[in-house]
Amino acid sequence: MTAIYFDHAATTPLRPEVLEAMLPYFTERFGNPSSLHAFGRETRIALSGARDRLASLLDCTPGELLFTGGGTESDNAALFGAAAKYGGSKKHLITTQIEHHAVLHACERLEREGCDVTYLPVDETGLVRIEDVEAAIRDDTFLISVMYGNNEVGTIQPIERIGELARERGIVFHVDAVQALGLEPLSLRSLPVDLMSFSAHKIYGPKGVGALYVSKRIAIDPLLVGGNQERKRRAGTENVPGIVGFAKAAELAIEAMGDNRRHVRMLRDLMIQALTREIGTAAFTVNGHPSDVLPHILNVSFPGIDTETMLMSLDLEGIAAASGSACTSGSLELSHVLQAMRLPEDRMRSAVRFSFGFSQPVEQIQAAAEKIATISRRIRNRT
Missing domain, CATH: 3.90.1150.10 (Aspartate Aminotransferase, domain 1)
Structure with missing residues (x-):
């Protein structure tokens, strides 16, 4: 059968070309990219190269990409990071009822910590109405989080219109684009988006690695602390084989x-x-x-x-x-x-x-x- x-x-499944790109960084090129010696420099160069390549594919600057442990961490880092940075006097955020649980459960925790969350409804096709987004915005709204395309039914949301609305009101806009990467054209320089989440294993890359786009227009507080990696935005030794694989998978997917x-x-x-x-x-x-x-x-x-x-x-x-x-x-x-x-x-x-x-x-x-x-x-x- x-x-x-x-x-x-x-x-x-992991593409053979991706595995081939990753293998050297499991074996002979094993250095810690934070180390100053030649072993560290070798992997630091690979890390920078992967970041540069992914940034070029997504049309953003390398400094706007933060590597994470996957889509869930990227979503969590976006919501908790934005809340810590902008949620001082403002306590309200907006999301939808159909988000991935990485967003919904993060919102539930933020509610327990004193935030007020509006969960927007959708119609029978899974589409959010832009009028509902606009009506939900308050003076104390600091964040809107809406996924690009739903992981269960596939419905694509009006991301550009929501982003334009958020930008007009000075609200940070996060988009979970885990299912869209490699299948929908994403120009981060053009889209009115401040934060966008990605995951490698949805595009024939390795599990356990993702990325968060953080526009240079904004800043977020780190979810993980303890080191200066990722421009002090995500502590911990970088998963160099995974990141190299992610960049290769994205290259293969986006070019085709x-x-x-x-x-x-x-x-x-x-x-x-x-x-x-x-x-x-x-x-x-x-x-x-x-x-x-x-x-x-x-x-x-x-x-x-x-x-x-x-x-x-x-x-x-x-x-x-x-x-x-x-x-x-x-x-x-x-x-x-x-x-x-x-x-x-x-x-x-x-x-x-x-x-x-x-x-x-x-x-x-x-x-x-x-x-x-x-x-x-x-x-x-x-x-």
Whole structure:
């Protein structure tokens, strides 16, 4: 049985070219980049080179990139860092009900520490209304945090319009772009964004490394202290192999963005078409925005078949899919994203996320659709 992996939004396999770039920094080039001797200089040069390359790809200055331990740390560093720097006399921040838990749980902690948080609603497609953002702004609002594209349903938010509004009001704007990196054009010099989070393992890079863009227009207090690394913004010896791998993965992904976008969009469209042929449109519903959507994410409900049953059945057939965020996999709770979208109960309880990869074979789509049809008929006949 050939395994089929439809969970690229959770993580991606490490590309061979990325591993090749990383390997020397696990072995002979092992120096601490903070050391003054030749071993340290060698890795410091590699660290600077990776930062320069990533900054060039994202259209920002190298000094505006802060390397972290991943997307979660980047989100935490943005929210807690901004709160510590700008939340003195101002205690209000704005986010949405569909953010990743790295943002939502950070907001909950800030609430316990005295901040006031507005959680914006979304419509049934997962889209935030710009009018709601504007209405939520107060005189004491210091931060707005809205993700670029949702990790469960793929809906893309009006980031530029929100950013322009935030800039007009003098409010720091953070964007979680973990799912967008490598698939959406990101010019940080042009976007009205102050803080943006990234993660390497979503773009065929290593796990455990990410980055936070910190615009030179603002400053944040460090989340981690104890050393002068990362311009005193993130203490701790840098993960040089991971950072080198991150830069290489970003280079490969961004340089081939056009082809990658077309391929995963084609896979997404083919999956919808194949499901239509195999089970009919009455047997499934696509969740998320019909057009403003990340090209690699497809969230589908199979009313009458609960999510856990479908995922377990798919797994037995060698097909990996997900119920939403990988961070909440294993939890039987309903998706907070689908609840915020106020979908009917049967759609929420039967939702499955398929997420596609840059080099995924087209043939896997039809094979998976046929397996889904077999599973659907078996479960429906049983009930």
